[in-house]
Amino acid sequence: MTNEEFHRIKRLPPYVFEEVNRLKAKARAAGEDIIDFGMGNPDMPTPKHIVDKLVETVHKPRTNRYSASRGIPGLRRAMAAYYDRRFGVRIDPETEVVATLGSKEGFANLAQAITTPGDLVIVPNPSYPIHAYGFIIAGANIRHLPVNAGPGPVGDEFFVALDKAIRHSAPPPLAFVLNYPSNPTAQIVDLDFYKEAVRFARKHDMFILSDLAYAEIYFDENNPPPSILQVEGAKDLAVEFQSLSKTYAMPGWRMGFAAGNQRLIHALTRIKSYLDYGAFTPIQVAAAAALNGPESCIDEIRTIYRSRRDALVESMGRAGWDIPSPPATMFAWAPIPERFRNIGSMEFSKLLLTEAKVAVSPGVGFGEYGEGYVRIGLVENEQRTRQAARNVRKFLNAGEIDDDCAHIPEKKAVHS
Numbered sequence: 001m002t003n004e005e006f007h008r009i010k011r012l013p014p015y016v017f018e019e020v021n022r023l024k025a026k027a028r029a030a031g032e033d034i035i036d037f038g039m040g041n042p043d044m045p046t047p048k049h050i051v052d053k054l055v056e057t058v059h060k061p062r063t064n065r066y067s068a069s070r071g072i073p074g075l076r077r078a079m080a081a082y083y084d085r086r087f088g089v090r091i092d093p094e095t096e097v098v099a100t101l102g103s104k105e106g107f108a109n110l111a112q113a114i115t116t117p118g119d120l121v122i123v124p125n126p127s128y129p130i131h132a133y134g135f136i137i138a139g140a141n142i143r144h145l146p147v148n149a150g151p152g153p154v155g156d157e158f159f160v161a162l163d164k165a166i167r168h169s170a171p172p173p174l175a176f177v178l179n180y181p182s183n184p185t186a187q188i189v190d191l192d193f194y195k196e197a198v199r200f201a202r203k204h205d206m207f208i209l210s211d212l213a214y215a216e217i218y219f220d221e222n223n224p225p226p227s228i229l230q231v232e233g234a235k236d237l238a239v240e241f242q243s244l245s246k247t248y249a250m251p252g253w254r255m256g257f258a259a260g261n262q263r264l265i266h267a268l269t270r271i272k273s274y275l276d277y278g279a280f281t282p283i284q285v286a287a288a289a290a291l292n293g294p295e296s297c298i299d300e301i302r303t304i305y306r307s308r309r310d311a312l313v314e315s316m317g318r319a320g321w322d323i324p325s326p327p328a329t330m331f332a333w334a335p336i337p338e339r340f341r342n343i344g345s346m347e348f349s350k351l352l353l354t355e356a357k358v359a360v361s362p363g364v365g366f367g368e369y370g371e372g373y374v375r376i377g378l379v380e381n382e383q384r385t386r387q388a389a390r391n392v393r394k395f396l397n398a399g400e401i402d403d404d405c406a407h408i409p410e411k412k413a414v415h416s
Contacts, residue, residue, distance in 0.1 A: 104256075106256055119140045207261070218327065241256060331376060361376075
């Protein structure tokens with residue numbers, strides 16, 4: 001047997017975040033206090049009523065058995081009720097929704113379900129890695145759609161770029177991916193954007209795969225993020241993924257769902273039936289309790305993220321690093337300070353870690369068009385955030401970076 005990489009593994013690029021993670025682990029092993037904004041890992045406790053329901057259900061012996069891959073009936077009904085309550089969209093719990101082990105698993109398994117090797121899928125760049133790599137693993141080809149990574153709403157330039165990508169693609173694209181509010185850029189869109197997206201998809205006979213994981217993490221109370229399924233006819237061609245991870249501070253519980261087009265939901269349900277027995281039943285019962293329960297806990301979680309966002313933007317601004325205030329998500333998408341632009345986001349992230357003891361995610365890890373930015377997770381409390389800003393201020397005021405650093409070539413993400 002040869003030592004050559006397996007075919008699907010060869011298609012995956014080097015893990016861009018690994019170098020920063022290695023430095024972070026080394027620093028911590030040496031006893032250094034690293035303030036870590038790198039991973040979008042909610043640190044807040046899961047609301048008590050959800051935990052209580054889990055504990056109550058665990059004590060019932062029948063719940064230790066294999067569960068339902070597509071989600072227990074009560075959970076699917078709770079998911080449908082959420083769509084009706086939040087978006088005014090009717091979802092059939094039997095045919096138009098399926099529970100997933102987080103939105104990431106659902107996205108990857110849908111890619112396996114609907115993709116033939118050689119199919120083409122359009123994915124915005126920068127984007128959350130699974131949006132592209134789920135299809136790459138499935139054997140598809142990706143056409144990256146450069147999107148404006150800067151602050152401000154997504155506008156007509158998106159559809160100009162999408163039209164160009166479709167016209168210059170062979171074979172015709174199977175689907176395109178949307179993710180708003182966006183990870184990593186925190187950009188948002190309105191319902192008119194989704195109406196135009198549905199028009200495009202219908203015209204070109206394409207599916208839309210929408211990731212709405214941050215539906216409830218927004219900061220303008222009068223402008224909650226819409227769902228693409230609110231658009232008339234969207235269920236003819238669109239499926240939408242959601243997650244309980246951020247909304248209810250349940251990241252390790254691995255609970256999400258997909259809703260929308262019956263054909264896509266059936267395909268995802270079918271392939272999952274061969275791969276898993278669903279989440280542990282007590283987790284599904286607790287997830288239903290979350291969706292059916294009081295919304296005050298969501299308001300509290302949102303308030304914490306807003307406070308952290310404001311502390312980050314204000315304290316980093318005083319430190320000399322201007323960061324646009326994100327309108328949604330648990331991330332800030334921060335342009336690299338001007339005098340560090342030439343070394344790129346990877347080397348800047350490494351410098352920030354070694355010199356300021358602050359960990360962030362390099363923008364290039366989300367695609368080559370994320371270069372020039374870093375992603376900062378709102379996963380540290382206000383006190384730690386202000387300490388990070390003090391460290392950054394000292395780093396920025398320490399003088400010009402040395403000549404050796406100034407000539408470090410930037411590293412690009414590798415895409416198939």
